[in-house]
Amino acid sequence: MPELPEVETIRRIIGPQISGRSITSLKIHNPQIIAFPDADTFSSSLVGCSFTGMSRRGKFLIFHLDNGSRLVLHLRMTGQLLVTPADHQEEKHTHLKAELSDGKQIRYIDVRRFGRFWLLSNDEADTVTGMDKLGIEPDNALLTADFLIEKLNKRKKAIKEMLHDQTIIAGIGNIYSDEILHAAKIHPEKPCCYLTRSEWKRLAEQIPKVIAWATEANEITPEDYLAGNGKEYRNTPFLKAYGHNGKPCEFCGTLFEKLTVGCRSSCYCPKCQKK
DNA sequence: CTAGCTTCCTGATAGC
DNA sequence: TGCTATCAGGAAGCTA
Numbered sequence: 238m239p240e241l242p243e244v245e246t247i248r249r250i251i252g253p254q255i256s257g258r259s260i261t262s263l264k265i266h267n268p269q270i271i272a273f274p275d276a277d278t279f280s281s282s283l284v285g286c287s288f289t290g291m292s293r294r295g296k297f298l299i300f301h302l303d304n305g306s307r308l309v310l311h312l313r314m315t316g317q318l319l320v321t322p323a324d325h326q327e328e329k330h331t332h333l334k335a336e337l338s339d340g341k342q343i344r345y346i347d348v349r350r351f352g353r354f355w356l357l358s359n360d361e362a363d364t365v366t367g368m369d370k371l372g373i374e375p376d377n378a379l380l381t382a383d384f385l386i387e388k389l390n391k392r393k394k395a396i397k398e399m400l401h402d403q404t405i406i407a408g409i410g411n412i413y414s415d416e417i418l419h420a421a422k423i424h425p426e427k428p429c430c431y432l433t434r435s436e437w438k439r440l441a442e443q444i445p446k447v448i449a450w451a452t453e454a455n456e457i458t459p460e461d462y463l464a465g466n467g468k469e470y471r472n473t474p475f476l477k478a479y480g481h482n483g484k485p486c487e488f489c490g491t492l493f494e495k496l497t498v499g500c501r502s503s504c505y506c507p508k509c510q511k512k
Numbered sequence: 513c514t515a516g517c518t519t520c521c522t523g524a525t526a527g528c
Numbered sequence: 529t530g531c532t533a534t535c536a537g538g539a540a541g542c543t544a
Contacts, residue, residue, distance in 0.1 A: 238537065296538080314521085314538065348521080348522055349522055351521065351539085500537080501536095502535085
């Protein structure tokens with residue numbers, strides 16, 4: 238379940254390890270992970286390309302190539318991205334392996350195979366990946382109480398569900414919606430149309446704050462990242478709300494309770510986050 | 513336009 | 529011990 242902070246961590250770790258290297262060969266073990274174009278075209282187009290850098294948009298990772306095309310990856314639930322020495326022990330569920338010009342390999346591992354790759358030539362639009370529909374990044378200065386009110390004030394849906402809507406703010410998933418709502422002291426089930434102005438204001442403040450904090454908490458060396466096979470770096474031990482059912486709230490000591498909101502598990506403090 | 517439902521997938525865990 | 533049921537959840541695609 239990598240969300241924005243985890244995806245950003247991956248970008249910071251992997252980006253410098255691939256920049257300037259080219260792909261000398263590529264093997265796709267499971268074509269299902271290639272969303273566009275077909276696996277054969279994907280493969281033959283990539284071989285010989287050189288990476289110029291890596292960026293991120295919401296939960297999408299974007300590899301920039303020297304011929305102007307972009308390799309896009311969404312990790313969904315269980316995707317893992319590694320740069321490894323050639324002789325690194327191969328993980329189960331490795332679906333793609335690319336040899337790099339420096340002798341290392343890029344590997345994509347995904348237990349549940351929800352993750353997807355796209356290869357966009359330089360004239361291909363973002364409609365192919367759906368990135369065109371993404372909302373603003375959490376650190377965008379446009380993210381104010383007024384922005385949230387304009388987008389969400391009339392909606393009846395629970396605020397927790399709306400935080401997951403990637404077309405409004407990109408990058409928030411189930412972990413950080415719990416963290417953000419706890420930090421902003423808002424009940425996850427509260428319908429958007431009942432939020433007060435001061436609650437919208439707290440949300441607008443806490444969204445970038447929580448995401449920035451989590452990104453820093455995630456910091457890791459490339460060595461430790463590889464040792465954990467690209468999945469054990471996640472900041473679960475630092476979280477303050479997600480998965481804290483039965484544990485005390487850091488603000489008031491009240492025990493967290495569990496709730497299902499829109500088919501998603503949710504932890505909240507019943508005293509700080511009143512409905 | 514919104515809302516609700518289903519699909520994809522495997523591994524960990526709970527219950528019997 | 530060994531089996532089955534449930535849950536984890538991001539996002540697309542569908543219907544109403």
